[in-house]
Amino acid sequence: QKEVEQDPGPLSVPEGAIVSLNCTYSNSAFQYFMWYRQYSRKGPELLMYTYSSGNKEDGRFTAQVDKSSKYISLFIRDSQPSDSATYLCAVNTGNQFYFGTGTSLTVIP
Amino acid sequence: NAGVTQTPKFRVLKTGQSMTLLCAQDMNHEYMYWYRQDPGMGLRLIHYSVGEGTTAKGEVPDGYNVSRLKKQNFLLGLESAAPSQTSVYFCASSYTGLAALEQFFGPGTRLTVL
Numbered sequence: 538q539k540e541v542e543q544d545p546g547p548l549s550v551p552e553g554a555i556v557s558l559n560c561t562y563s564n565s566a567f568q569y570f571m572w573y574r575q576y577s578r579k580g581p582e583l584l585m586y587t588y589s590s591g592n593k594e595d596g597r598f599t600a601q602v603d604k605s606s607k608y609i610s611l612f613i614r615d616s617q618p619s620d621s622a623t624y625l626c627a628v629n630t631g632n633q634f635y636f637g638t639g640t641s642l643t644v645i646p
Numbered sequence: 647n648a649g650v651t652q653t654p655k656f657r658v659l660k661t662g663q664s665m666t667l668l669c670a671q672d673m674n675h676e677y678m679y680w681y682r683q684d685p686g687m688g689l690r691l692i693h694y695s696v697g698e699g700t701t702a703k704g705e706v707p708d709g710y711n712v713s714r715l716k717k718q719n720f721l722l723g724l725e726s727a728a729p730s731q732t733s734v735y736f737c738a739s740s741y742t743g744l745a746a747l748e749q750f751f752g753p754g755t756r757l758t759v760l
Contacts (some may be wrong), residue, residue, distance in 0.1 A: 545686070569747055580650070580736050580751025581689070625689065629747065632677070632696060633704065638688035 538563055543626055543637030552646050556613040560626035560637045563607065567628040567635075570602050572611045575623045575639065584611070584624075616644045647672050650752035652737050658758045659727045667722040667755050669737030677740045678720040679704075679749060680712060682733040689736065695720055696742075727759045 543560045550556055558572075569588055573581035587593045590604045601610040609626050623639040653668040669678065679694040681704075691704030695714040709731060711723045720739075724731060734756050738749040 539688075541688075543688070571747055578754070580738070580753055581749075582751065583748045586747045627689075632694055632702065632746070634679070634691055634749070635705070636681075636689035638686060 540564060540567075540635035541626060541628055541637040544640055545638050547641040547643065549643045549645060550616055552616060552618060552644055554616050554644070556611075556616050556620070556642060556644075558611040558613075558624050558626075558640050558642070560609040561607055562609065562628050562635075564628075564630070565604070565607065566630050569629050570600070570609050571627040571629070572598075572600055572609075573625040573627060573636070575625060577622075581625055613642075616642075618644045618646050620644050649673065650737055650739055650750050652735075652752040652755050654755060655753065656756045658760065659724075660760050661728060663727050664723070664725050665727065665757075666724075667735055667737075667757075669720045669722070669739075669752060671718055671720075671737075671739040671750070673739060673750065674717070675739035675750070676717075676742045677746055678714065679738040679740075680710070680720065680722045681736045681738065682706065682731075683736060683754075684733050692722065692735075729759045731757065732759045733757060 571586040572584040575581040597614045599612040625639045626637040650671045680692040681689045693712040698717040737752045740746045740749045
């Protein structure tokens with residue numbers, strides 16, 4: 538069983554839609570939860586990270602963690618064509634990082 | 647600043663050949679990482695380093711060796727390449743502590759082993 542499971546999609550939405558991306562993880566020892574964005578043929582870049590259960594907002598992006606159910610979510614409001622990318626969830630404990638397989642998102646103008 | 651650079655960008659090897667991938671960063675980061683990315687498997691950590699002269703195993707270290715002789719460089723070696731090592735390899739670097747959550751990735755090296 539992988540440490541982090543993520544629905545690969547692909548996901549296609551119209552511009553302006555609310556997008557929900559989800560991951561589950563297996564180990565309650567994981568301390569931090571991250572979302573990275575990866576454009577085609579580029580390296581990933583950090584969007585945001587959270588530590589505790591609850592929500593964290595950054596502009597149009599909201600990260601949510603539910604430690605009781607080991608569930609991680611990323612919501613994108615008012616989605617834009619420039620949001621078209623692959624979104625990777627990640628967890629860590631110490632110096633070990635585990636990434637999900639990524640969800641491919643396309644926002645159609 | 648160039649950020650994180652990787653050399654080469656593309657490479658084709660035959661089974662059994664060896665090669666070294668070079669990662670360089672100019673951000674004075676302490677931590678450096680090597681990942682491989684495969685369809686359906688996501689990004690997987692191969693090896694990492696928490697400082698000059700140190701290395702440690704990640705999730706999938708078999709078949710790879712690494713060295714961190716200088717703080718700004720992290721080398722990934724394949725001694726005897728196998729087709730299963732066909733992948734896109736990413737190097738990343740970060741500061742320490744909580745800042746380690748933000749890893750800065752290079753553009754990747756696409757390796758094909760025939």
